[in-house]
Amino acid sequence: MTALIELKGIHKHYGDYHALRGIDLEIRKGEFFSLLGPSGCGKTTLLRTIAGFEAPSQGTLRIDGRDMQGVPANLRPTNMVFQSYAIFPHLSVAQNVAFGLRRDPRPREQKARAVADALEMVGLGGYGGRAAHALSGGQRQRVALARALILQPKVLLLDEPLSALDKKMRETMQVELIKLQRNVGITFILVTHDQEEALIMSDRIAVMFEGEIAQMADPETLYRRPNSRRVASFIGKMNFLEGRVDEAGERILVDVAGLGRGEVSPEQAPAGATPGPTTFGVRPETLSIVYPGEEPQGRVAPGIVDEVVYYGDMTYYDVRIEGVAEPLTISMKNLMGRPVLDVGTPVGVIWDEKSLVVLSR
Amino acid sequence: MRRGRLLGIYTIVYLVFLFAPIALLPIFAFNDAAIIAFPLAGFSTRWFERLWTTPALHQALQNSLFIATVTAVLATLLGTCAARAASMARFPGKRAALGFIMLPIALPEIVIAVALLIVIRQVFDLPLTNWSVIAAHTLICVPFSIAILNGAFAALDPSLEEAAMDLGESRWSAFRLVTLPLVMPGIVSSLLICFIISMDDFVLAQFLTGANPTLPVYIYSLTRFVDSLPLIMALGTILVTLSLTLLVIAEWFRRRGAARAGLKTSGGLL
Numbered sequence: 226m227t228a229l230i231e232l233k234g235i236h237k238h239y240g241d242y243h244a245l246r247g248i249d250l251e252i253r254k255g256e257f258f259s260l261l262g263p264s265g266c267g268k269t270t271l272l273r274t275i276a277g278f279e280a281p282s283q284g285t286l287r288i289d290g291r292d293m294q295g296v297p298a299n300l301r302p303t304n305m306v307f308q309s310y311a312i313f314p315h316l317s318v319a320q321n322v323a324f325g326l327r328r329d330p331r332p333r334e335q336k337a338r339a340v341a342d343a344l345e346m347v348g349l350g351g352y353g354g355r356a357a358h359a360l361s362g363g364q365r366q367r368v369a370l371a372r373a374l375i376l377q378p379k380v381l382l383l384d385e386p387l388s389a390l391d392k393k394m395r396e397t398m399q400v401e402l403i404k405l406q407r408n409v410g411i412t413f414i415l416v417t418h419d420q421e422e423a424l425i426m427s428d429r430i431a432v433m434f435e436g437e438i439a440q441m442a443d444p445e446t447l448y449r450r451p452n453s454r455r456v457a458s459f460i461g462k463m464n465f466l467e468g469r470v471d472e473a474g475e476r477i478l479v480d481v482a483g484l485g486r487g488e489v490s491p492e493q494a495p496a497g498a499t500p501g502p503t504t505f506g507v508r509p510e511t512l513s514i515v516y517p518g519e520e521p522q523g524r525v526a527p528g529i530v531d532e533v534v535y536y537g538d539m540t541y542y543d544v545r546i547e548g549v550a551e552p553l554t555i556s557m558k559n560l561m562g563r564p565v566l567d568v569g570t571p572v573g574v575i576w577d578e579k580s581l582v583v584l585s586r
Numbered sequence: 587m588r589r590g591r592l593l594g595i596y597t598i599v600y601l602v603f604l605f606a607p608i609a610l611l612p613i614f615a616f617n618d619a620a621i622i623a624f625p626l627a628g629f630s631t632r633w634f635e636r637l638w639t640t641p642a643l644h645q646a647l648q649n650s651l652f653i654a655t656v657t658a659v660l661a662t663l664l665g666t667c668a669a670r671a672a673s674m675a676r677f678p679g680k681r682a683a684l685g686f687i688m689l690p691i692a693l694p695e696i697v698i699a700v701a702l703l704i705v706i707r708q709v710f711d712l713p714l715t716n717w718s719v720i721a722a723h724t725l726i727c728v729p730f731s732i733a734i735l736n737g738a739f740a741a742l743d744p745s746l747e748e749a750a751m752d753l754g755e756s757r758w759s760a761f762r763l764v765t766l767p768l769v770m771p772g773i774v775s776s777l778l779i780c781f782i783i784s785m786d787d788f789v790l791a792q793f794l795t796g797a798n799p800t801l802p803v804y805i806y807s808l809t810r811f812v813d814s815l816p817l818i819m820a821l822g823t824i825l826v827t828l829s830l831t832l833l834v835i836a837e838w839f840r841r842r843g844a845a846r847a848g849l850k851t852s853g854g855l856l
């Protein structure tokens with residue numbers, strides 16, 4: 226299985242500004258791939274490079290085995306859904322969707338049917354006659370999708386397509402996009418700065434910082450085994466603890482400040498482990514609190530509740546533990562008969578060496 | 587209250603000052619007397635009839651229409667290119683370049699006129715023709731064209747053209763199919779405004795006109811003959827009506843363009 230899209234050593238300079246700093250990437254056919262990163266990290270630049278709107282200063286880009294150097298955007302097998310949707314305001318919905326079919330030799334009726342089908346697919350059946358500038362945000366987004374998908378591109382590029390929608394609409398569209406992608410089988414590359422969106426939708430995610438890919442993995446690996454403090458804090462909530470790696474041979478032995486010693490597996494150190502001081506990460510849901518009357522199972526560290534945030538289904542506790550610099554955040558399901566604890570309650574914190582991640586410094 | 591009243595009086599005085607002289611035009615244009623003075627002598631259309639039968643006037647009108655039409659097209663063409671570059675392209679020295687293009691608005695026309703006269707006659711030793719007037723008028727119209735079209739281009743989402751290219755169109759056809767229709771009201775507006783500016787100009791034409799004068803230059807030559815004053819009034823009436831009509835049409839196009847792109851109007855001339 227060769228890659229559909231292959232980027233090798235892509236650099237992009239804007240004058241003095243180094244926007245992309247050596248991107249290596251392979252995206253497989255039919256994959257839902259996300260580029261995730263904070264604002265200004267170069268996600269849009271990378272997407273526009275693939276689309277053909279920016280020429281890389283250095284490096285090679287291949288799509289379906291073909292070198293894309295010098296191939297203009299209109300001749301690439303990619304289509305794009307722009308962040309602003311870029312719906313043509315002087316055309317009707319149907320004319321917008323049919324725009325890419327201008328050079329299509331099929332007879333008029335067939336094209337009209339293709340347009341109707343495309344609109345049906347995105348849930349806008351019967352909207353063809355509407356004026357495009359009078360649509361709502363969600364409808365525009367669907368028109369943009371239909372307009373791109375009608376050309377059956379090898380790759381669909383989406384630049385933060387959901388960021389302009391309200392929360393409810395966004396959640397609906399996330400599910401619809403996933404379904405759509407499975408149905409059409411087209412490779413999707415999604416740009417987003419919303420880690421939750423990336424986790425929900427993607428087969429694989431590349432996390433970018435400052436023009437570089439910091440980590441590339443499937444959502445579960447990315448969440449459970451981030452390779453650096455930066456990635457860990459960008460995705461979900463993570464507690465950071467200081468400590469040291471005592472031994473990094475066949476067995477990796479660690480000592481976590483305030484919690485104690487333990488042994489971790491090599492998978493728990495995605496960036497490798499070397500003896501010496503290091504940072505550990507632990508997710509709030511892998512820690513738990515011993516409630517009054519419960520038998521503690523596993524290793525327990527004594528602490529005091531410092532902060533309580535109630536979410537309805539969950540409660541987040543910040544628990545101060547002696548020897549740990551920052552209070553640890555612990556999320557607990559609000560099960561039947563489990564009281565919400567008050568600030569100041571002395572509690573035990575259960576932790577497991579298997580849920581530790583050794584982070585690169 | 588008092589301030590409101592004073593402001594009201596000021597507004598009225600200002601408007602009278604501004605428009606009373608123009609209001610005199612139609613009054614005396616239809617007055618049945620060769621002398622411009624009250625009391626009026628009765629209604630007559632004879633001045634308009636005389637305009638109709640003056641061949642020199644027709645020649646001047648023809649010149650003016652030709653010059654204004656060519657100027658409008660040239661200035662709008664250049665203005666479109668400049669406005670597009672200003673809104674979409676990035677290049678070093680962009681601001682300085684645009685500043686220089688806009689400069690003629692601030693220069694006294696007589697300076698431009700003399701400078702062009704020297705260039706044409708002394709440097710290149712070319713005869714003065716309608717084309718020398720067209721060159722001068724284009725020079726002063728381009729900044730207006732840019733000002734009008736800047737609004738139209740700045741309101742455009744730059745990704746529209748990219749979207750068209752992404753959907754398979756070349757750079758030029760993306761411009762033709764998407765950008766052009768969206769800025770078309772601005773272009774029409776610019777054509778009309780440039781046409782009016784060229785039609786109205788006296789200073790540049792006076793210096794640069796060839797053997798055949800333009801309409802304003804011809805009117806000026808008439809003022810030497812006292813008995814042709816009502817004739818000027820009649821001509822003036824026609825020109826003012828024409829100018830106002832074109833201006834209103836131009837503004838209508840500009841607003842329609844803004845509305846079509848789903849925008850609130852801002853700026854513009856009316």
Ligand SMILES: Nc1ncnc2c1ncn2[C@@H]1O[C@H](COP(=O)(O)OP(=O)(O)OP(=O)(O)O)[C@@H](O)[C@H]1O
Nearest residue numbers: 239242244262263264265266267268269270271418
């Ligand atoms: N045409 C350009 N000229 C100069 N600098 C640019 C240009 N385009 C982008 N940049 C710079 O490159 C950097 C990356 O921009 P990019 O648009 O790729 O970020 P992004 O990750 O998409 O951010 P966002 O989430 O805000 O959209 C930014 O600092 C931006 O200012």
Ligand SMILES: [Mg+2]
Nearest residue numbers: 268269270384
């Ligand atoms: Mg972006």
